[in-house]
Structures are given as structure tokens and as C-alpha cells.
Amino acid sequence: MIPSLPGLLQAFSLFAVVLLLARPLGGYMRKVFDGERVFLSPVIRPIERGVYKVMRVDETVEQRWPAYAVSVLVFSFVCILALYLQQRWQTYLPLAQTGASGVGNVPQDLAYNTSVSFDTNTNWQNYLGETTMTYLTQMAGLAVRNFTSAACGIAVAIALTRGLVRKSSPTIGNFWVDLTRTTLYILVPISFVAAIFLVSQGVIQTFASSTSIHTLQGAVQTIPLGPVASQEAIKELGNNGGGFFNANSAHPFENPTTISNWVEMLLILLIPFALTNTFGRMAGNARQGWALAAVMIVVLSAGSLVAMSSEERANPSIPAAIAQNIDQSRGNMEGKEARFGADTSGLFATVTTGTSTGAVDSMHDSFLPAGGLVPLFNIELGEITPGGAGAGLYGILVFAIIAVFIAGLMVGRTPEFLGKKVEAYEMKMAMLVVLFLAASILGFSALATATAAGKAGPLNGGPHGFSEILYAFSSQTGNNGSAFAGLTGNTLFYNLTGAFAMMLGRYAMIVPVLAIAGSMAGKRRVAASLGTFPTTGPIWVGLLIGVIIIVGALTFFPALALGPIADQLLNNAGRLF
């Protein structure tokens, strides 16, 4: 269970820097959302005003929660439709001749799945980036959704925060303003700096077409090119995860060095952790934010330890007669890059699924079952440790509401959160979120295992084949986007069920969350008394971790037992399929 020392040091260095950056970035974001002046204002404020003018939106007018929710849904629908049409007609648009040869228009079901995927911040990919999408589709379609879907999630998280901290307010902010500010002040500037840094490491950034070369041994190799760095930066920062290339962040052009790999993990964790600090500041008590960050870091660290140490092991399924000729001291290297090694790959897998990112620097399908269990369970916990951009904060706040309710039941008092009474309405909405998530993951997995079209998907046999299906619907419902990629997903069945799961996972979560925001915003704040359960400090952190793990484990343990747990036992016994 304990990874090697370099692995531990790498995880520690990463988490330490993320927590150090949470305070300054959290403070910056608080100012941005409150419309205060920041150091970038002289450059960005005129652009921001211009955007409002085009939209004909008055930035001083706020929305009640239903209007806010309708804005989210209308915006998402417009984005999905536009991206669908862009893919269907991509060969008639500019920059179509670049990229790999023979790129056509994307078929209907694949275009639909991909459009929903990128607009729900999932970035599940049933297509091969190299050969399916033109540069313009990648850059002015998919990458734009990387910005907008992340901004949309952050906007909802801020709206929920406002709902929790405001007193007797009918409104929770203006979606268009939140969306604009997040994109212009936070996502674009950080992405720009990150993209340039990634280029310095070797990530490509060019509009030149792919090039053919003769290798040292004289073979012809076609090397694809493209505007990768600009997309790679927002893909990690916005917790999107959709790779320019099929191999995603394992591709040397997306993630060339161990340094770029560490920085990409940093980008993934940056905003989710900083948002807890923003939350604490808006709540007027920084410790409220630190408590959430503590919960996140504990669960994330535990997952990292398991995944890293699992992948450092040899594969026990290799028969002894063959294994004796192999030096397996570097661990399970199937589906992993030599420059990263086993423990770094395990860490990346945990980080990308603790958030809703889904970028991969190794192939999760080839992980030992216990190592593959970590990303799967991370996603099934609802991706709240630390979760996606915005989605992580609103997700963990839903669990916080459930946790204060349980604490309230134990001491026999009306539960309160941030001085607001949590009542039946909020609990119903919070439970809706949890139930939709579980119903979508388990329901679609059951459907796939019961139909011929679903059973045609898995590459691998035995319990691992079931894990591939379970992972697919967990990842899509959780808006993660990573995969046990052996599954053949580009079929009518998986394209349509997947798109439905992604929409459920996104909008059946956002609407109840905004309903909670609206309802809590309207409440008066009651003074804290001796009987108030404090939502700071170690007892609260422990309780919240307990609730998250228990809800996740109770819901998904039976399915996990059929998949990765059975798989690990058979792997230990050397069974093959």
C-alpha cells in the first residue's frame, strides 16, 4: 500500500504546491465574481463591457434561480446544436485540408455524442482525434467548449455559494456575467501562460499540415501536427480532458516530459482547490473553505497511494515460466510511457478522476484491477475530491448539506449550514442529485450487459469486460471522459446511451443544485448557538469524508464486486480470459 519514495515525494510536491496556490488564486477569483478591480482589469474590462453590449445584458441585473437555470440550459442547448452542425459540415469550413488526410464530415450519432460530450465538460471520445476532426473543429469547436463548459460549471458553483451565504436574497447572480468573467479573467489568461510553457517542453503549436518523413531505418512515418498546446492547456485547466490525439496526454506531442506531466497535473487541480478558498472567502470564514479542501486532499491522497502502489507491482497473471525471464521491477508497464513510469501514471490517473478531467497519461484499461478501481471509484464518488471546475465545489456542497442533515438527525436538531436551516426541500434536491447519478451509472450498465449491442462493446473478457462497461457509464455520467478504452464505443448503442448519460449527469445535477441555491438564498440567517454543529474543524472533516465514502460505497459496492474486485482476485490467482 505504500508507494516508492520518489512516487510519494512527487505526490507530496504536487499537493503542496496546489494548496499553496489555492489562497492567492481563490482570492483573485472572489474579486472577479464580485466584480471588483483586479490587476488584469485595465486590459480585460473593456472587452468584458463589449461582450455585455453584444449580448444586450445589463451586468447589474441579477437572476432568480429559475432564470439562472434556464440560461444554463439554453446556453448548453445552443452550444450542443452548434457543435453538432460544425462537425457535420466540417469539410466545407476553412482549415479542413490540414490534419490527417481523408478527414470527412462526422457521422450523425458520433457527432451527437461528441457534441454532448464536450458541452457537458465530459470529453468522452468515441473518435480518433488524428483522423476524425479538422483543425478548425478542434480549435474553434472542441476547444471553445473546453472554455465554455468549464466556465458554466464554475458559474453554477458560484451561484450556489451566493445562495448559501446571502441573507434573504431573491437572486443568485447573473449567469451571463458569471460566464463572461470566468472565461475572460480566469480561464483565458492562465491557459495562455500554461500553453506557452507546454510549448517550451515540446508540445506542438502550428497550423502546418501533417508531415511525412523517412525514419533512420528508411520507413515512411507520417507525423500529425496541429494547434495542440493551446488546447492542451485549457483541456487540463478546465477539467475537460479531450485529447487532440487519440493517446491523449500519453502522446509525446501533448505531454512530452516529466515536467510537462507534473504541470498538467497542477493545472488539473488548480481551480477545484482554489474554488474552496473562494467559497470560504465569500462565506466570510476562510476555515469553511479549508475544511472542504481538507476533505478533498485526504480522499485524493488515499486514492493516489492505492493506485501508485498497485501499478508498481508485477502482473501476477503472467505464468511463472515466462515471468522468470522478465525483470518486472519497474511495475506494470503495459499501457504506460517509459518517461513517466508506473507510480507517476498511477498518480495522474487518480488526479484526473478525482477531478472531472479524464485526460490520461497511461491506459487505465491495462492497470492492474486494484489500480483501475481507484479511478473508477473516484468517478463514482461524484468527482468531488476535488472535482471538476465548479462541478467539484457544487458537488461537495451537496454532500455537505447531506452531512449536516445526518449530524442534525444524530443530535435531534434542525440541521443548519452556514447559519441557514436545511429543510425538506433542500434535502429532496440533494438526494435527487445522488439518485440520478446512481440510477444513470447502474441503469445504463445493466442495460448494456443485458443487450447484444451493449455486450458487443468490451475488448477484454471475464470481470474486466464488465469493468469496461461500468467504467464507460460512470465516466460519462460523472462527466469525466476517461475510459477503459478497450471498449468499442463508436456504435449507435454506445453513442446514444452515452450522450443520454452525459446529459443526465450534467443537467440533472445542475438544476437541483440551483434550486438549492435559490431556496437557501431566500432564507434568513439564524445565529449560531451551542447546539449548532460547526462546519469547520476535524470532526466535520471526518464526518464529511465518512458520508461521501459511505454513500459511494453503499451505492456502488455490488457493481464493483462484480467488476474490479472479482477481477483482482482472479488476477492474483493467475486466471486468464
Place this chain on the structure above:
Amino acid sequence: MRTFIKTQLWPAVAILLVFTVITGLAYPAAVTAAAQTIFPGQANGSMITVNGATIGSSLIGQSFDDPKYFSGRPSAAGAGYDATLSGGSNLAPTSQVLIDRITAQVDALRKANGNAPIPVDLVTTSASGLDPDISPAAAEYQVHRVAQARSMTDDNVRAAVARHTSQPFLGFIGAASVHVLELNLDLDGLLR
């Protein structure tokens, strides 16, 4: 209906158009301009040129089967190191196909290199299928074969391996690795 169009539909359409211009065109154009100015080599794919001809990218692995060259890892990208089809095998640890493949690779490697234990990265496919690196152990495993094929001493080949070995950043970030293409170019005397 009119208020819906004015307060919901139009802002949605307008902001998507504006953001497509800002984040979909202006942002990648600005990154490209800056990258091509500051880091042109990296931005264009870290290409290696020998005698005026591009021989490959230093980041993208190539197939080597000639005994005088160090070979890289098995590749699941197309027929091997096909850069238009990046990806891994996605085979499960419990897959019979995986074990059969490993068995065949072990046999072939032992035939070519003798009976020393084979470093695991030489019998496993990488995640990208384009892995340009192998572990230092995997290079050491091939030193004697390459030296014999080139009529060089093992130590001279070892010195070349050392020149193309990189250590983990700060000692703990990533893994030590040997760059196969650059090492082979060096042995051929083609690296300036």
C-alpha cells in the same frame, strides 16, 4: 416569447459567437504567434534534421529491428509506431492475448540478446504507441548485442547510452529514460 428571446436565446447565441472568436480563433492564434517566435523548434514538432533531411521527431519513437540499433518498446499504434494511430493495446492484465503476446516477445528477445532477465518495458506496449524512450535497464540489456553488431566494445556503447539517458526531474518526478532515436543517431555518427 419575446422576453425569452431577448433575455435567454439571444445572449446564448451571442456569447457563443463572441467566445468562438476569442477562445477559438484569437487565443490559439496568439499562442501560435508567441510559440513560433519564442520556441519555434518545439512548436513545430522538435524535428531532427540530418544532412538537410528531416529524419523524424525527437519526441516520436520509430521502429528499429536492425541488430545494430537499439530497439524501442513494442507498439500498439497501427503496425507499430504509426503516428496517425496513436494508442495503447488496452489489454487487461488477465488477457490471454496479452500473455500470448508477451510470451512471443520474450522468445524473440532471448533469441536476439541472450538469457538475461528482460526489463519489463521491452515486453509491454506503451500508452501512446509512440514512446521514444526505454528504461536504462532496457538499454543495458541490449548493449552487448549492439556492440557486437557494430564491432565496438561494450563500454563504448555504454558511454553512448549514458549520453542519452535522462534522470527524473529533481530526482523524483517521472522515471529515468534513454532516448532511443538520438542514441541510434549518435552511434551512426549522425548527431552533430
